[in-house]
Amino acid sequence: MSIIKKLFGKSKSTSTKSPPIHGQSISKRGIEATLTPLRPDLNVFFSAKANIWHPNRNPDGQIPLNMAENNLNWSIMKKKIEEVAGSSKMADWVSGYTGMRGDNAFLEIMAQFLEDQLTHVKMNPDHLAALAGATAIIELTTWILCDAGDVAVIPAPSYPVYTQDIFNKAKVERYDLLTHHHIEEIIHTHPLSITHLNQTYNDLKSKGKKFNMLLLTSPDNPTGHIYSQEKLQQIAEWCITKRIHLVVNELYGLSLIDTKHADIASDYSQHIEFESFARIMNDKKSNYLHMIYGLSKDFGMSGFRVGFLYSLNESLMAAFENISAPHLVSNYAQWILSEVFQDKKFLTTFIKKNQKKLTESYAIVSQSLKKMNIPFVPPHGSLFVWLDMSEFLEENTSQGESTLWQSLFDDTGILLTPGIGFGHSKMGQFRLVHPFVKKKVLKEAMKRLSEFVDARRISSI
Numbered sequence: 001m002s003i004i005k006k007l008f009g010k011s012k013s014t015s016t017k018s019p020p021i022h023g024q025s026i027s028k029r030g031i032e033a034t035l036t037p038l039r040p041d042l043n044v045f046f047s048a049k050a051n052i053w054h055p056n057r058n059p060d061g062q063i064p065l066n067m068a069e070n071n072l073n074w075s076i077m078k079k080k081i082e083e084v085a086g087s088s089k090m091a092d093w094v095s096g097y098t099g100m101r102g103d104n105a106f107l108e109i110m111a112q113f114l115e116d117q118l119t120h121v122k123m124n125p126d127h128l129a130a131l132a133g134a135t136a137i138i139e140l141t142t143w144i145l146c147d148a149g150d151v152a153v154i155p156a157p158s159y160p161v162y163t164q165d166i167f168n169k170a171k172v173e174r175y176d177l178l179t180h181h182h183i184e185e186i187i188h189t190h191p192l193s194i195t196h197l198n199q200t201y202n203d204l205k206s207k208g209k210k211f212n213m214l215l216l217t218s219p220d221n222p223t224g225h226i227y228s229q230e231k232l233q234q235i236a237e238w239c240i241t242k243r244i245h246l247v248v249n250e251l252y253g254l255s256l257i258d259t260k261h262a263d264i265a266s267d268y269s270q271h272i273e274f275e276s277f278a279r280i281m282n283d284k285k286s287n288y289l290h291m292i293y294g295l296s297k298d299f300g301m302s303g304f305r306v307g308f309l310y311s312l313n314e315s316l317m318a319a320f321e322n323i324s325a326p327h328l329v330s331n332y333a334q335w336i337l338s339e340v341f342q343d344k345k346f347l348t349t350f351i352k353k354n355q356k357k358l359t360e361s362y363a364i365v366s367q368s369l370k371k372m373n374i375p376f377v378p379p380h381g382s383l384f385v386w387l388d389m390s391e392f393l394e395e396n397t398s399q400g401e402s403t404l405w406q407s408l409f410d411d412t413g414i415l416l417t418p419g420i421g422f423g424h425s426k427m428g429q430f431r432l433v434h435p436f437v438k439k440k441v442l443k444e445a446m447k448r449l450s451e452f453v454d455a456r457r458i459s460s461i
Helices: 003-008 028-034 042-049 074-087 104-119 134-145 162-167 194-206 229-242 278-284 314-323 331-340 344-372 398-412 439-459
Strands: 063-065 128-131 151-156 173-178 211-217 245-249 289-294 307-311 384-388 414-416 429-433
Touching: 042 063, 042 414, 063 439, 074 331, 074 344, 104 128, 104 278, 104 307, 104 331, 104 344, 128 134, 134 162, 134 211, 134 245, 134 289, 134 307, 134 314, 151 162, 151 194, 162 173, 162 211, 173 194, 194 211, 194 229, 211 229, 229 245, 229 278, 229 289, 278 289, 278 307, 307 314, 344 384, 344 439, 398 414, 398 439, 414 429, 414 439
Parallel strands: 063 414, 151 173, 151 211, 211 245, 245 289
Antiparallel strands: 128 307, 289 307, 384 429
């Protein structure tokens, strides 16, 4: 079945069986869930992953570059975890119940890790909560901070699944704040300003809507932009004044690109250093400032399901204590990661190796796209390249964008993240996840993409 049929067929469900129309056996909200796929490319991804390209074993295979996973250094982490599991005596607390924000010893170790590697400011474990992944953190935080019908504002383009994270249970609406149209407008910096926020605030107020949350991702998904401390300071002060919750997701905070690397330095007009939002939080001590982190992206451990919320809002933390039970991290995962994350030397080495490989991986994409003359946003961090292929749209519509996405996959086997759901206004933009595959596979993908681009340009003459 084509991607387009999966997206635009009569049923929105990704299941092969359509839900019953009459005499349903589940609730209305259950029916709504059956008709709301998590993301449109998920089934296609698993199919492509099972048919991945190999120069000898599968020369006609496909190359999925749509899932936000970093597979460049898993072998290093896997070896470390196996060493710990094979040599360490399991703690007695693993088999029983622990704190509803996570085991105290685990939170202390992770607070120290965050302080040493990410935030570089004091991290009090009493203000830290651990749940089963950043998705659970976002969902529960939204549920606690907002009422149904409230609005969470997210600068576009942004991670599509935020829509489900904030709406499925909390029933909070997503508002895509448009700060630009053409990709050239965001090549050097994220244009979000206080003027944009004031305009959005007034727009929502005129419609009787409550702007209750601003959700930022830094480094950004999909552009890879980093919000400077100066800009975060301005935004934080605006949010505190308006009594709007500012949630900064730093899930990619250690997945940084060396923008001064000789192969890519020319991509950047300025070299922005990442600084954690936690510094501003500790200075302001406001109930309206919150930070999210997790181990899925920086450490390639999405399957471990470990996310964190850092907040000085005591009421928020008290609410977590009472309703977090269905979302807890398994005690075994907490224990094994406690052992791993106490090894500071290993962590420092791993992070440096990861950033080096990310930079080399991005350089392959950057050099290839420049040769193809395909516009893209040079990332300062994250796992992504946000690129513009609108030149090849047959029609400037969402259908035209999906047709282009389908054609690229059919002709080349390359699966990018579709533009659907990112909230941007211009059609024909896609997200490429470069560290999902190793260098050899990524080079093959760029070769195929170049051939696709050349063929399209020749056919248009």
